[in-house]
Amino acid sequence: MKSLSIFIFMLFVLCKTSAAQSGSNSNFNKRYLDVVVSLVASDRKEARRIADSLAHVANTDEQKIKAYMLLAKLDENAGNMKGCIWYAMRADTIANATFNFSWQASTAGFLATSFRQLGLLKVSERYLSKAEIANENQLNAHMKMLTKINILHERAFHCFELDHYTDAKKYLNSAASLIHIDGNEDKKALLIKATNDQLMGICELKLGNLISAESYLDASLEKIKNVESNLKPYIIRAKAELELERNNLTAAFKYLNMIKPYLINGDVEELKMLTYESWAAYYQKDGDMTKFLEFREKAIDLKAHRDEVAKGISDDLIEIFNVRKQYYKNRYMLSIGVVLMIGMFAAVGTLYYFRLQSSYKSQYHVLTDKQEGVNPVVAPLTEISDNFSMAINELGNSSAIKAKGINIAKDTEERLYQEFVKQEEANFYLEKSVTLQQLATNMGTNMRYASYILQKFRGKDFYDYIQSSRIEFIIAKLKTSPELFDYKISYLAEMSGFSSLSRFSSAFKEVTGIPPSAFIHFMKKEMNQKR
Template identity: 25%
Template sequence: MIGCGKLSKTEKGYVTDKVFDSIYFETAVTIAALDLNRAIDISDSLYNHSVSERHKLKALMLSSTLFQQKGEIKKSIQYAEMADQIAVRNKFYDWEARIAGFLSTQYRNLELFEQGEFYLEKGKKVSDKIKEEQQKVVYLGMIYEETAYYEIEHGNYEAAYKAALTAEEYFNRITDETNKNYFFATNEELFGRICIGLKKWDEALVHYSNSMESLSNVTQRDAVLSCFVYSGLGRVYLEKKETDLAIENLRKAEQLVENSNHLELKVEVYKTLSDYFRWVGNYSEYTVYHDKYMDAFQLSEKKKKQSIDNFISSVQSRERILSFNRNVLLTLLSVLLVVMISSIFFYRRSKKRDFARFKAVMKKIQQEQLSKTATESESVEKKEQKKVRKKIMSEAVESKLLNDLEEFEKGIKFTDKQISLPVLAGILNTNTKYLSYVLNTHKNKDFSTYINELRINYIIKKMETDETFLHYKLSVLSNECGFSSHSKFSAVFKSVTGFSPSAFISYLEKSKNEK
């Protein structure tokens, strides 16, 4: 696995801490920002020319970090696990804690939260074994920062804020001013990210400004962190409708990201730039940056999927094998075989039933879409009910409002996260009382159910017509159709279709393959 990159002649054979640290720092900060592949080659050579175990470990973790920036999560995890073996073997508790936090981040990025939280807990336990107080507070602070990121993934921004506060308490105990400024910078950027989730724009500005100020006091500024800060500032100013300040910060972020191979950075910066140009109505620039965002996003998702398919299965298989005693496996083999055959039989039968139910759901959705423009005659019973029901508006007003609703359904304004009953009433030039009456009378739905079903049907149509949507994360799908969180999206999706989004996507892929 270790590459064959070479150090210069003047660097070969040097194993002293001073020389190693000099090359390590230059590679991690300067070269990595300009040329990731060259940085990886140098990192591999550092490993090959290292004698001490700690130097080898640091070189492996540098390679792991560089592959993570490149979006090659599988290799990143492999290098980190090699480093972890050295740390465990030599009882380097400081590095064992750091690696646990790093692996937790990688599994979180792959949305394998169970594995990630395992390493998160490991990091907390190992940190308690660190005797050197300054190292302990640094790693505990980093662990709580990572905890905050997990809470963000789950949409628990208040809990994330509390975890970031705990991290800040640990960083406050750092005595080295350079280190303290750097970790304050990372934590303030995290606070800014959390405040965006809480829609506290002014507080987010304060935290991002604090991050940039702390970073300015670090000897060598972190280009990646600076880029995230500028991107965050751009997002906040855009939300505050201060477009000049928004584009000023986004251009700074773009300048940094253009010289980087950091996929996560590109996804975030290009997404924010595309949102900016859409908001200001510059659709030619919006198209350029939306395409850049989609290219970076799809490449990132592709690499994540490859990492999951090719690596995680082997990790889980290895863990299962280690968890069983060989003799117990041999004894239970015949029983397991019978159980497996029975399970496969019932599983297949269950899948057939579910797939048939999926087809019925799709047929119903398609019929509903086709019948939107058709006028159906009301039953006698319904006409009688309509006669009895108290009218609150004229026939002409009611008919116009129905027609306006049909036009509204043809667009995508229902994907706006800010849509509400009063907002929709304003769009349709009516009042909430009339709108509620028409929705209840003619759609047999309240406002929330009406909007949510439009959103779900919209994203299903997207997945049917554009196969790239089948490979997106739930957070992207939920954002695309207007939900505030992927957990809300999943709950509504299941209530409308009877399937979880992941199950529905698998059946939709199967259905497409049958055609």
């Protein structure tokens, strides 16, 4: 009887646990859908908060993929294409490692779009082909159809980039044949239909079929009239272009002004660039050449920035790939090499990366081995703090002003030094707004005497002392708290008293000779080798 009671109790707990897990999944999916459909466009700050929360609580591979893709989308909307691609690649790695063909198709399609927006059409084409192959392998017929529609839309975008609008219409007609209107569409289905109409409207506009273009664009707006979406400003911009073709400047001006709130609330560079081009066209027709040149210059600047991001992104992808591979190699048997998909950019980036790493590595060892009587080849990690202190003290001694011309009693000097040591032990230099006057007040003296104590006993002026002490502090923290290796550099900058990441990075490199990210990389690697 007792055994039966225990069995019934365990069964009850199991049912409760399963119900809780099911409820958790249901809540996760609901919050995820809310962000995807509405908050991405209407409340970016809240969308980011929820996306970060979802990434934190995700406990299945699919939930992690969803959370990372949300973060990728939000970074895309914020104009952070590096972050966008980084999160999308994390999701893509999980999808590939778990043979989740549905998400493989989605993540590859998203990356195809991201690279296409950067002008890297060859890389985009490879991801698009990968998305098509993955989509053919997924079993869910409904998802297979939706993904195929999205792939066809991306094919149309590729045609837009090449001004092949007739070919784009073929892809869009194929997509339209897969879209079935049954009167019970959810928000996501409406967005897909509205997107197809919008793209058809652009094709007709570029081909000179203005009446047909207007019909498609109006239909697109009608479908999402009750849905807050990033698609709306693109449709409105297309309508402005339509009115410009008709030389209806009043209507064009009205539509272009309707886009302004979207530009203020978002940082989508593609939308800004397209809108600036439309404003330039408007003012050219209006005869205002000053405004025409102003907006044309803005559009050119955005294009130049896009090209700059595209040029540098291949270097970052190498590091991203290594991090992803390290994270998942013990959990999954499969790891996808992203570097192969960026061709010549990856080859050049790899050469640059390893040369830079080699330079930083040499500087790192010079810094950590700079201790008299220690064999530089075998200097252990435990000596990093002492070695570092010697290195920055030498820097201070070489630049500090000698404490001369100040007459101070021996007992007063000793008392002030002891007061200074108390302040030093309390890490006064970590306060962001600390000043020499504040230090002098805390020591119970004036700035001249405080400066004298610093110069005599630390061999530095106030600025050099604060900067080097902060850097020495954070390196000591990294040595004793390895968990900080995985924190953002901005957090380490905040911890060590710097007012900004840029100032921290500049100070770190000035004192040590290498960036903080490189120093952490080598320190982490050396610590792992000691285990």
